[in-house]
Amino acid sequence: MLKILALISIFAITAFAAGDATFEAVKRELNVPAIIMFLIFIAGTLGITYWAAQKTKSASDFYTAGGGITGFQNGLAIAGDYMSAAAFLGVSGLIYLKGYDGVIYAVSFLVGWPIILFFMAEKLRNLGKFTFADIAAYRLAQKEIRTLAAFGSLTVVILYLIAQMVGAGKLIQVLFGMEYEYAVFMVGALMIVYVTFGGMLATTWVQIIKACLLLTGVSFMAAMVLYHFDFSFEALAVQAVENHTSAADILAPGGFISDPISAISLGMALMLGTAGLPHVLMRFFTVGNAKEARKSVVYATGFVGYFWIIITIVGFGAIAFLNSAEGAEYFVDGKLFGGNNMASIHLAHMLGGNAFLGFISAVAFATILAVVSGLTLAGASAISHDIYANVINPNATDEQVVKLSKITVVIVGILGVTLGIAFEEQNIAYMVGLAFGIAASSNFPILFLSIYWRGLTTRGAFIGGFIGLTTAVVLVIIGPIVWVSILGNEEAIFPYKHPAIFSVTLAFVSIWFFSKTDNSQRGKDEKEKFRAQNVRANTGIGSAGAVDH
Amino acid sequence: MNEELVNRIESNPKYQELVSKRTSLGLKLGAFVLIMFYTFILTIAFNKEVLATTIGDGVTTIAFPIALAILVISFLTTLIYVKRANGEFEDLTDEIKDDVKDIL
Numbered sequence: 001m002l003k004i005l006a007l008i009s010i011f012a013i014t015a016f017a018a019g020d021a022t023f024e025a026v027k028r029e030l031n032v033p034a035i036i037m038f039l040i041f042i043a044g045t046l047g048i049t050y051w052a053a054q055k056t057k058s059a060s061d062f063y064t065a066g067g068g069i070t071g072f073q074n075g076l077a078i079a080g081d082y083m084s085a086a087a088f089l090g091v092s093g094l095i096y097l098k099g100y101d102g103v104i105y106a107v108s109f110l111v112g113w114p115i116i117l118f119f120m121a122e123k124l125r126n127l128g129k130f131t132f133a134d135i136a137a138y139r140l141a142q143k144e145i146r147t148l149a150a151f152g153s154l155t156v157v158i159l160y161l162i163a164q165m166v167g168a169g170k171l172i173q174v175l176f177g178m179e180y181e182y183a184v185f186m187v188g189a190l191m192i193v194y195v196t197f198g199g200m201l202a203t204t205w206v207q208i209i210k211a212c213l214l215l216t217g218v219s220f221m222a223a224m225v226l227y228h229f230d231f232s233f234e235a236l237a238v239q240a241v242e243n244h245t246s247a248a249d250i251l252a253p254g255g256f257i258s259d260p261i262s263a264i265s266l267g268m269a270l271m272l273g274t275a276g277l278p279h280v281l282m283r284f285f286t287v288g289n290a291k292e293a294r295k296s297v298v299y300a301t302g303f304v305g306y307f308w309i310i311i312t313i314v315g316f317g318a319i320a321f322l323n324s325a326e327g328a329e330y331f332v333d334g335k336l337f338g339g340n341n342m343a344s345i346h347l348a349h350m351l352g353g354n355a356f357l358g359f360i361s362a363v364a365f366a367t368i369l370a371v372v373s374g375l376t377l378a379g380a381s382a383i384s385h386d387i388y389a390n391v392i393n394p395n396a397t398d399e400q401v402v403k404l405s406k407i408t409v410v411i412v413g414i415l416g417v418t419l420g421i422a423f424e425e426q427n428i429a430y431m432v433g434l435a436f437g438i439a440a441s442s443n444f445p446i447l448f449l450s451i452y453w454r455g456l457t458t459r460g461a462f463i464g465g466f467i468g469l470t471t472a473v474v475l476v477i478i479g480p481i482v483w484v485s486i487l488g489n490e491e492a493i494f495p496y497k498h499p500a501i502f503s504v505t506l507a508f509v510s511i512w513f514f515s516k517t518d519n520s521q522r523g524k525d526e527k528e529k530f531r532a533q534n535v536r537a538n539t540g541i542g543s544a545g546a547v548d549h
Numbered sequence: 550m551n552e553e554l555v556n557r558i559e560s561n562p563k564y565q566e567l568v569s570k571r572t573s574l575g576l577k578l579g580a581f582v583l584i585m586f587y588t589f590i591l592t593i594a595f596n597k598e599v600l601a602t603t604i605g606d607g608v609t610t611i612a613f614p615i616a617l618a619i620l621v622i623s624f625l626t627t628l629i630y631v632k633r634a635n636g637e638f639e640d641l642t643d644e645i646k647d648d649v650k651d652i653l
Binding site: 122 | 550554555558559564567568571574575576578579582583585586587589590591593594595597598600601603607608609610612613616617619620621623624626627628630631634635639642645646649653
């Protein structure tokens, strides 16, 4: 889900970057309150990292904070992963631009969570240890399944990381007037420090703090907007309609979702993609037991749902405030300074002056840092836990694994920075779509079937998983975004932007087919092992125990 | 997990009760959320004018309370599920564990 949000925001940010000449002409003066608040945030989070580093000794500490995170804390952290800068700036910007169509996205982003709770959360906790591959490879061949899972995870993580990095660089450029390269470098360096020293404990706390700051900031903004209209949404809507060129059309669905195939496909990608995102899945291993895992989803759903309600008010508030005579100072050549994604940032300035602008800017930066930290940790665990400790060197000691993880974090960080700089001028929207498609078409089907289907075998999962992955990649490449917008062809070979309905279906069918036709002894043994796995999934008997801090 | 433990848990009526109750609750709530969401999405795809109906004499359309309702109801379904899962289902799980504690 985050990916689509990132897509939206990066689209606009990249579009803005194309017109750098106008941007240079009116480069914002150095925002002192923003820098002060940002420095306070960095000092605080580095303090937490130092504290977390004292407690992070074993691999379990490093990947899962020792399993000692409570349901409430984890709920906030999951919500934090969800409320990325793209979600905050992208959706409020989308509502500012299109009105109700932005609200449709907000709603779609939430409904995946109940589904994850009902079918995945507690089973993940009961079966897994550090990564989702622990579950997929529970009764299947370690080498094949972990390689496939690590491949899927890393692809999703890297694509997502680039999207965040480019978004971060552009955002900081606009907010602080800093050079793009320095901005990306700074994000990369801080992220490496948090993750290598503080592991999951620091990553989780950075995410929790940021979630609280973000929720406070946007709540204040929404309250200020509503206060202006005597807490009447109708009054706000009337003003927004008056100020927007599309008038009353902004209050109803527009042309965003046009045909049923795209509609169903998008819904599928949003729902299933989330259940295949490695950095979200790994959060279920940080809590002590199934009970806490369930609770964390309730809290996460509550916080995220609240966030979308607030963002709707902020988005319409931006129309009402910015598109007015007083808001004219935020426009350059008839366009919002910094692009539509900056709508909520400008609104913050209008409502609360420089100090509040500084606060919201610092929060936006913190958001990016927290999300990239989680992504990097997920990537590191795929390499060190799945590939190294389970395929290359099964006799590795805890110290060796943790050491390798830290090296991996640095490598992933450097890779993220390098690619972030390399892709600066690229429209990276397709990467986001691709990452989303891979999560839903490869990670999710294997994970889901390994939990629920006795007949799944290594052969089926391995071949079917790669078919799903390849289909998602190919359909995105020959679809409208890459084929037409990026490669400049006349017409897309594959007409739909979201391939999920096809690639996910194909993944499930081929996993089923290649498992069904697997008559090997290994396949028979694997089906035999389902009973024990299922008992553990249902009761938690034998699952990795919790460690309290 | 050894064979004996698996056999004993699987043949425990409480285990069967736990699995069937939880599966049924998950499927019911899951189907409810999916139907609600896809009704919304397909209405937008096929007949979005319906959602442009305004409330009373105002400009606000019914699309807003509907979106709000989906957000709130989604949250409520998670609450309903966890209320039962962390109460009734956890108790059942504890009883099952208790029944096999001699070989755990």
